[in-house]
Amino acid sequence: MRQRLLRSAGTMDGTHVDVLVDVDGTISEVGNDLDPGPDVDRIDLDGWLLLPAATEPHAHLDKAFLAEVVHNPTGDLIGAIEAMRRSRHLLTVDETVERAERAARRMAANGYCAVRTHADLTTEHGLTSIEALTEVRRRVADLIDVEIVALCGWPVTGPGGADQRQLLRTAMQVGADLVGGVPHLEAHGGSGTIAEATDFLLSVADEYRRPVDLHTDETLDPTADGLDVLASNVLGGFDLPVTASHCVSLGQRSADDQARTAVRVAEAGISVVALPHTNLFLQGRGHAPMPRALTAVEALRTAGVNVAAGADNLQDPFNPLGRACPFETAGLMMLTTHVSASDAWAMVSNHSARALGRAESPMPANGLVVGERADLLAVRAGSLREAIAEAPGERRVWRAGLERAET
Numbered sequence: 213m214r215q216r217l218l219r220s221a222g223t224m225d226g227t228h229v230d231v232l233v234d235v236d237g238t239i240s241e242v243g244n245d246l247d248p249g250p251d252v253d254r255i256d257l258d259g260w261l262l263l264p265a266a267t268e269p270h271a272h273l274d275k276a277f278l279a280e281v282v283h284n285p286t287g288d289l290i291g292a293i294e295a296m297r298r299s300r301h302l303l304t305v306d307e308t309v310e311r312a313e314r315a316a317r318r319m320a321a322n323g324y325c326a327v328r329t330h331a332d333l334t335t336e337h338g339l340t341s342i343e344a345l346t347e348v349r350r351r352v353a354d355l356i357d358v359e360i361v362a363l364c365g366w367p368v369t370g371p372g373g374a375d376q377r378q379l380l381r382t383a384m385q386v387g388a389d390l391v392g393g394v395p396h397l398e399a400h401g402g403s404g405t406i407a408e409a410t411d412f413l414l415s416v417a418d419e420y421r422r423p424v425d426l427h428t429d430e431t432l433d434p435t436a437d438g439l440d441v442l443a444s445n446v447l448g449g450f451d452l453p454v455t456a457s458h459c460v461s462l463g464q465r466s467a468d469d470q471a472r473t474a475v476r477v478a479e480a481g482i483s484v485v486a487l488p489h490t491n492l493f494l495q496g497r498g499h500a501p502m503p504r505a506l507t508a509v510e511a512l513r514t515a516g517v518n519v520a521a522g523a524d525n526l527q528d529p530f531n532p533l534g535r536a537c538p539f540e541t542a543g544l545m546m547l548t549t550h551v552s553a554s555d556a557w558a559m560v561s562n563h564s565a566r567a568l569g570r571a572e573s574p575m576p577a578n579g580l581v582v583g584e585r586a587d588l589l590a591v592r593a594g595s596l597r598e599a600i601a602e603a604p605g606e607r608r609v610w611r612a613g614l615e616r617a618e619t
Contacts, residue, residue: 213235213237213613213614214235214251214252214253215232215233215234215235215240215248215251215252215253216232216233216252216253216254216255216613217230217231217232217233217246217248217252217253217254217255218230218231218232218233218255218257218262218588218590219254219255219256219257219258220256220257220258221257221258221260221261221262221590222257222259222260222261222262222593222594222595223261223262223263223578223579223580224261224263224554224557224577224578224579224596225554225577225578225579226595227578228244229242229243229244229262229578229580230242230243230244230245230246231262231580231586231588232246232248232252233586233610233613234613236613237585237586237612237613237614238583238584238585238586238613239580239581239582239583239584239585239586240582240583241582242578242580242582255615257590259592260590260591260592260608261590261591261592261593261594261595261596261599262579262580262588262589262590263323263557263561263579263588263589263590263591263596263599264557264561264562264565264575264579264580264581264587264588264589265323265324265325265561265587265588265589265609265610265611266322266323266324266325266538266560266561266564266589267324267325267326267327267520267560267561267564267565267567267568267570267587268319268324268326268327268328268522268523268538268560268564269328269455269457269483269485269520269521269522269564269567269568270328270330270425270457270485270487270520270522270523270524271315271319271327271328271329271330271522271523271524271525271526272329272330272332272524272525272526272528272530273311273312273315273316273327273329273345273348273358273526274303274308274311274312274329274331274332274340274341274344274345275296275332275525275526275528275529275530276311276312276314276315276525276526276527276528277311277314277315277526277527277528278299278311278527278528278529279527279528279529279532281299281302282295282296282298282299282302282528282529283295283529284529284530286497287493287494287497288494288495288497289430289431289494289495289530291529292494292528292529292530295529296332296529297334297336300334300336300337303337303340304340305340305343305344305347306344308340308341308344308345309344309347309348309351312329312344312345312348313348313351313352315526315536316348316352316355316356316358317352317355317356318536319356319536320352320355320356320609320616321607321609322535322536322537322538322607323537323538323589323591323607323609324356324536324538325356325357325587325609325611326356326357326358326359326565326568326570326587327356327357327358327359328359328361328390328425328568329345329358329359329360329361330361330363330392330425330427331344331345331360331361331362331363331383331388332363332365333362333363333364333365333379333380333383333388334365334376334379335365335375335376335379337365338379339379339382339383339386341363342360342362342383342386342387342388343386343387345358345360345387346360346386346387349387355611355616357570359389359390359568360387360388360389360390361388361389361390361391361392361425362380362383362384362388362390362391362392363392363393363394363427364376364379364380364383364391364392364393364394364413365379365394366393366394366397366398366400366401366402366409367398367399367400367401367402367403367404367409368380368393368398368404368409368412368413369398369402369403369404369405369408369409369412370402370403370404372401372402373402373404373412377412377416380393380413380416381416381419381420384416384420384422388422389422389423390417390422390423390424390425391413391414391416391417391420391422391423391424391425392413392424392425392426392427393409393413393426393427394409394426394427394430395407395409395410395413395426395427395428395438395441396427396428396429396430396431396436396438396461406436406437406438406441407441410426410438410441410442410445411445413426414445414450417450417452418450418452421452422452423452423453423454423455423569424452424453424454424455425454425455425456425457425485426438426442426454426455426456426457427457427458428442428456428457428458428459429458429459429460429461429462430457430458430460430491430495431460431461431495432460432461432464432495432496432499432503432505433461433464434461434464434465435461436461437461438456438461439456439459439461439462439473439477439482439484440473440476442454442456442480442482443473443476443477443479443480443482444476446480446481446482447476447479447480453483453569454480454481454482454483455482455483455484455485455567456477456482456483456484456485457484457485457487457522458485458486458487458491458507459484459486459507459508460491460495460505460506460507462474462507462508462511462512463503463504463505463506463507463508464503465508467511470508470511470512471511471514471515473511474508474511474512474514474515474517475515477512477515477517478512478515478516478517482517483517483518483519483520483563483566483567484507484512484517484518484519484520485519485520485521485522485564485567486506486507486509486519486520486521486522486545486549486559487506487521487522487523487524488506488521488541488544488545488548488549489523489524489525489531489533489534489540489541489544490523490524490525490530490531491505491506491524492504492505492506492544492548493530493531493532493533494530494531504548506548506549509545509549509551510549510550513555518563518566518567519559519563520559520560520563520564520566520567521541521542521544521545521556521559521560521563521564522541522560522564523536523537523540523541535603537603538557538560538561539599539600539602539603540603541559541560542556542557542559542560542600543556543600543601543603545559545560546600553595553596553597553600554577554579554596556600557579557596557600558575558579561575561579562574562575562579562581563575565587570585570587571584571585572584585612585613586610586612586613587610587611587612588609588610589607589608589609589610590607590608590609590610591604591606591607591608592604592606
């Protein structure tokens with residue numbers, strides 16, 4: 213690969229720059245009128261907006277496009293879970309591969325360079341999702357990086373959780389990259405607690421030396437304390453990367469409680485993933501007034517927590533909509549949490565990449581981090597606000613400095 217010079221590109225902060233991409237696929241220089249010499253591939257981006265490419269921090273590729281097959285008549289979280297349980301007999305490895313690959317390719321075409329997907333892992337479902345997503349990861353490796361989280365079912369504690377505990381260990385041996393689980397649902401079907409479930413899941417992560425991404429407090433119950441429990445475990449000595457997804461209950465607490473928890477989460481270095489699509493659909497039914505049902509984004513950001521944003525489910529019983537598009541997620545974050553366009557895009561790109569360990573440095577105003585991998589997205593738009601509003605169809609994607617072919 214030769215050096216590449218992306219010329220006259222518009223950026224997030226309204227400036228125009230040249231971007232030099234080195235032979236190793238990283239951004240080596242950002243400036244005006246760069247002239248690295250003749251032995252460089254020059255790409256004219258006048259009229260294009262150049263952005264850091266998106267990273268999807270939380271997906272369920274194994275459930276994608278099931279909305280017409282698996283119905284959720286109650287429309288809430290437990291209803292969706294029960295609908296999936298009733299339909300497990302319909303889901304095979306082959307048909308899961310077809311749906312999940314279609315979703316991954318759509319994400320790649322829309323500007324994602326990586327996706328972290330949770331894979332259902334229950335005693336009824338076995339390793340079906342793990343096997344399917346492992347195959348999908350192989351098939352799309354030249355288009356998008358796929359991380360697989362073993363989404364452990366419940367209970368995992370006590371005698372009733374023995375089979376589930378063994379299944380999780382098997383999943384870690386046959387293809388899962390991260391340990392996942394749902395501690396706040398531990399009492400459903402068992403007698404364990406959030407703390408006990410969290411302890412077990414972290415112990416397995418430590419056993420296999422893998423990162424952790426837990427579905428945390430996906431409930432409007434303000435007494436759910438899974439995020440606090442998780443922070444305590446990390447501060448107590450757990451030394452692997454940790455992500456907490458959803459964290460809805462934190463948004464139902466007082467401002468003082470939110471601030472106290474946010475400070476501990478920041479101290480622990482836990483990334484938090486907000487998931488507006490699915491939580492807006494599932495949460496708040498029957499509540500008056502109806503809450504927005506997202507985590508406490510402002511309190512977390514004020515405390516210095518790395519807050520990412522993802523789309524979660526894609527046209528399935530948990531969310532009947534979704535376009536696998538980062539502009540959709542960014543727009544929802546602007547509408548529901550009142551962040552700026554630049555902050556919203558940071559949450560679907562740089563912050564999500566940092567949650568996945570794919571980036572280290574915070575994003576500057578123009579969005580282009582010198583020294584980081586050149587994962588870039590160009591769209592026909594005059595501003596970031598316009599791009600988020602319009603979601604332009606004409607897109608160009610560079611992955612580690614190489615422009616990606618059609619997906």
